[in-house]
Amino acid sequence: MKKLINDPKNVVAEAVAGFQAAHPDLVRVSQEPTYIVRRDAPVAGKVGIVSGGGSGHEPLHAGFVGVGMLDAAVPGPVFTSPTPDPILAATQAVNGGAGVLHIVKNYTGDVLNFETAADLAAAEDIEVRAVIITDDVAVKDSLYTAGRRGVAGTVLVEKIAGAAAERGDDLASVVRIAEKVNANVRTMGVALTPCVVPHAGEPSFTLAEDEIEIGIGIHGEPGRERIKLEPADAIVDRLLDAILTDLPFASGDTVLLLVNGMGGTPLIELYIIFRRAAEVLAAAGIDVTRRLVGNFTTSLEMQGASVTLLKLDEELTELWDAPVETAALRWGR
């Protein structure tokens, strides 16, 4: 295992310290318990939004803390849920008196620990609501979930709900919008290589030199099937076929297309994928009006990618376009 790290047990603490050093204009960091909040938190009268989960998916979630998106991110150990303590502390730190939304990817540990933190916050009279993200169409249940997993669609929920909170929507309205995004977003991914969790030191699974995993999870959990390596276009067609028939998306729909890298795939390949996805959608009569390409929800150095479609309407488009100022997404200001 070759990584640019020091002691594996200090990876998250050192990365969080680096995040603070790199983005003092955007965030403040707490080390014990570990969380990241936007610099001006808490914002009085604004719904606070907290997300989090295991580390190793950067820039998710810390890279999305800032004006117009998350108020706080709570990074657990690599691929391991944060405990309730830092989630509670982050919830307190962003409580501006209008309630707090927890955006939680659907993994058993995350759901449980966010629930416990919400109960503890309620005991302090902080109103907390949770929205569970379930955008991965690949599998119904998996190693770490009952029901569908939350993957790259989480970024879209965070951006759009964040814009609603920023414009002053109340908690019920921000929850409604987050649930609406989750109901209309679908993702499927592919892995070419596994990744190595630093404290494990070994790949979490193996793939033969000519094998890929269709429907991979963001922790390397099994997907739908292992197949021989195919041309990129054939792979994209597989992913989109699963996505399009799921919602289902239909001719005349307006969508946001996100092509997300798993961390170790070069950007030049992500654009090759984007090209094919745009072609397939055009042929299906689906209008791509918003676009995003890059590494947003990663699995350490895993080679692979995911394709996400969000069905848009006027409300979601307007919130997507609203200004955002974070380390990993920034526009309009």
Next chain:
Amino acid sequence: MKKLINDPKNVVAEAVAGFQAAHPDLVRVSQEPTYIVRRDAPVAGKVGIVSGGGSGHEPLHAGFVGVGMLDAAVPGPVFTSPTPDPILAATQAVNGGAGVLHIVKNYTGDVLNFETAADLAAAEDIEVRAVIITDDVAVKDSLYTAGRRGVAGTVLVEKIAGAAAERGDDLASVVRIAEKVNANVRTMGVALTPCVVPHAGEPSFTLAEDEIEIGIGIHGEPGRERIKLEPADAIVDRLLDAILTDLPFASGDTVLLLVNGMGGTPLIELYIIFRRAAEVLAAAGIDVTRRLVGNFTTSLEMQGASVTLLKLDEELTELWDAPVETAALRWGR
């Protein structure tokens, strides 16, 4: 070799098509000859800025085309200079009557082909000046260069010269500023793994499971030395020692610190590196006032990183802070 591509010989054409599909709000693309221009090119009365070089370093250069940075990018085949024809065509396409600056990384093929294109443009009465980027402190000459190589510091030249052109500076002034950035910027990198050029299908070099290459070039050219893998902090200290003693940087200096990923290294590791670099600079009395972390000048899926320092003054800081709107850098608008 596992990559998300189709036919290796179509990699650049398909990626460029994907870039157009992903960023219609920012750019227009020409396929034959292949170049990318900002959507509103040519801008009358503005100095045009063209950069380019072999593909495989994305987002460099296409990701930096847009308002406040490059007017055009000319991608050659992977790790291979573009020929004079597309460079000439891009130069013509961005000529707004105020002359054109070529920003050229110092590799023999790039320098020669940009020179030929400049001669051809001069024959059409387009005034062209070139600035050659030489920020890599690792080696004096290399496989592909006489003199120092141009690496991640190129991004800083493109941003700052782009801001000068955007505010209306004339060609001589934009050249002066680009040369000033190049004179004050220093970079050194490290590789943990090689990368595979698609049409070659094999790694361009090999590293043992416990070996790293200090001073790597962005095409995998040899650096200063191969050593056993060390903790990240020790590696950062080596890179910074070479950089700091080169300019030299001194206590009291104000700098921009860029930690750049080579493509396959997770963001969490780049922040660990940033943290150490910030610590070392603070101890040396050097004030980091501007910061950038991410994958900006890559080598396909290579695992590794580089550290870049730019000595700032008021003029460079103001130009760095100016609005920019490109696929890979965006702020202030």
